[in-house]
Amino acid sequence: MESPARSWREYPQRYRLEAAKCTKCGKVLYPPRVVCPACHGREFETVTLPRDGHVVAPTVVRVPPTGFEEETPLPIAVVELSNGVRLMVQVADMADPMELKIGDPVHLEFRKIQQDGEAGLLFYGHKAVRD
Amino acid sequence: MSVGIVGYGSYIPRRRIKLEEIAKVWGADAPSFKRGLQLHEKSVPGKDEDTITMAVEAGRRALIRSGGIDPATIGAMYIGSESHPYAVKPSGTVVAEALGITPQAHVGDLEFACKAGTESMYLAHSLVKAGEVRYAFGIGADTSQGAPGNALEYSTAAGAAAFIFGSDPERMLAEVVETYSWTTDTPDFWRRSYMHYPRHGSRYTGEPAYFRHVMNSAKGILEKAGLKPEDLAFAVFHQPNGKFPLRVGKRLGFTMEQMEPGWLSPWLGNTYSGASPIGTTAVFDVARPGDLVLLTSFGSGAGSDSFIFRMTDRITEVQNLAPLTRMQLDNNKIYIDYGTYAKLRGKIRMGE
Numbered sequence: 373m374e375s376p377a378r379s380w381r382e383y384p385q386r387y388r389l390e391a392a393k394c395t396k397c398g399k400v401l402y403p404p405r406v407v408c409p410a411c412h413g414r415e416f417e418t419v420t421l422p423r424d425g426h427v428v429a430p431t432v433v434r435v436p437p438t439g440f441e442e443e444t445p446l447p448i449a450v451v452e453l454s455n456g457v458r459l460m461v462q463v464a465d466m467a468d469p470m471e472l473k474i475g476d477p478v479h480l481e482f483r484k485i486q487q488d489g490e491a492g493l494l495f496y497g498h499k500a501v502r503d
Numbered sequence: 504m505s506v507g508i509v510g511y512g513s514y515i516p517r518r519r520i521k522l523e524e525i526a527k528v529w530g531a532d533a534p535s536f537k538r539g540l541q542l543h544e545k546s547v548p549g550k551d552e553d554t555i556t557m558a559v560e561a562g563r564r565a566l567i568r569s570g571g572i573d574p575a576t577i578g579a580m581y582i583g584s585e586s587h588p589y590a591v592k593p594s595g596t597v598v599a600e601a602l603g604i605t606p607q608a609h610v611g612d613l614e615f616a617c618k619a620g621t622e623s624m625y626l627a628h629s630l631v632k633a634g635e636v637r638y639a640f641g642i643g644a645d646t647s648q649g650a651p652g653n654a655l656e657y658s659t660a661a662g663a664a665a666f667i668f669g670s671d672p673e674r675m676l677a678e679v680v681e682t683y684s685w686t687t688d689t690p691d692f693w694r695r696s697y698m699h700y701p702r703h704g705s706r707y708t709g710e711p712a713y714f715r716h717v718m719n720s721a722k723g724i725l726e727k728a729g730l731k732p733e734d735l736a737f738a739v740f741h742q743p744n745g746k747f748p749l750r751v752g753k754r755l756g757f758t759m760e761q762m763e764p765g766w767l768s769p770w771l772g773n774t775y776s777g778a779s780p781i782g783t784t785a786v787f788d789v790a791r792p793g794d795l796v797l798l799t800s801f802g803s804g805a806g807s808d809s810f811i812f813r814m815t816d817r818i819t820e821v822q823n824l825a826p827l828t829r830m831q832l833d834n835n836k837i838y839i840d841y842g843t844y845a846k847l848r849g850k851i852r853m854g855e
Binding site: 443464499 | 518549550555563597846
């Protein structure tokens with residue numbers, strides 16, 4: 373389970389979908405990096421990712437990691453957002469996870485991602501929801 | 504200075520359980536429950552939806568309808584709920600961080616059974632009116648719980664509504680004409696520390712609690728504003744079931760046409776702190792410029808807050824900028840059985 377400190381450091385990305393845009397070549401990096409992999413630039417501006425996109429690669433996890441037993445089968449997908457940035461996210465609100473297909477339009481919603489047992493912290497972020 | 508609402512939004516989870524599905528498990532007579540409570544189905548939060556997540560989504564929709572307010576200029580945010588995910592640690596800090604309101608903001612969690620949502624609106628409105636902040640968020644959200652087999656299990660539901668208060672004439676979509684509150688110590692419903700489920704005074708929750716407070720609050724604000732029921736285009740009352748809001752509205756002199764647009768409980772259930780605020784968002788979705796809207800909440804314990812809003816010309820420009828409340832209620836539903844419901848609501852004891 374994540375420590376409170378690590379989780380806290382990632383709030384801008386997890387809560388507000390803040391990404392880094394390379395001021396030299398314009399590439400948007402999520403999560404942000406120290407060096408741009410495209411042009412090796414080191415200066416970035418903060419941009420907020422759009423919350424609409426489509427499914428590029430769906431899958432369904434049937435043997436879940438600890439903490440996700442009650443959410444099995446667990447749909448996960450690589451989603452390409454409308455600005456071209458791709459990220460891997462859980463997919464929420466699927467009555468039948470096998471219905472998730474390549475190309476399905478989705479949007480990102482703020483959801484609880486996991487919790488540290490009964491007494492620990494709650495961790496929030498974004499999941500994809502099919503439109 | 505005129506103060507009012509400059510943005511609003513709602514969030515309703517997709518999952519639903521039908522009243523028959525609950526009645527079947529407990530050997531109850533579904534038709535008599537449906538007739539008596541005027542309830543058909545209710546919303547159920549997913550494992551990943553809680554007061555915080557619903558408040559964030561409703562808040563984002565309010566920001567969209569505000570016409571581009573910079574979240575950093577919002578000086579206060581309050582969340583009313585009786586299902587804050589933490590016993591100690593605010594819901595509001597997570598929501599404010601996610602919406603981009605932090606760090607220069609006054610943030611707080613409120614609790615007052617089903618009226619904590621209008622409490623947050625009351626405070627937000629008052630701070631803007633006092634000139635302390637430029638904008639303030641008032642949010643009501645709940646994932647309410649009823650004990651298995653208890654009458655409350657047929658109605659306890661989930662949802663959220665968010666309102667941004669401000670005084671910019673160019674952004675205002677509903678001016679606050681009047682506010683009023685009516686409060687007494689009436690022990691009709693409570694939950695002690697460490698208890699999972701609330702207890703209530705059965706039929707005692709009706710006359711001395713709900714009806715007395717809602718009647719006095721609604722009458723009080725109408726008198727204060729110098730208005731009669733026929734002057735209002737819409738009236739929204741707290742809706743713990745389908746029956747109570749219609750009965751109290753009729754007693755006050757309102758017609759079905761005035762109440763129906765904000766009467767969601769037969770298909771939504773009781774979203775507690777979200778109930779009358781979500782009903783208000785449904786009314787805002789269809790209101791026209793100049794319409795007067797009455798909102799009267801009720802919270803057990805007990806108290807009742809009232810607002811009268813006058814819609815401005817801007818309302819019709821923003822209605823379709825974010826998901827409409829009725830559309831969320833009627834579309835994309837996922838029906839679940841009682842077993843799934845019990846799992847999602849944490850009613851199953853898991854192995855170590």
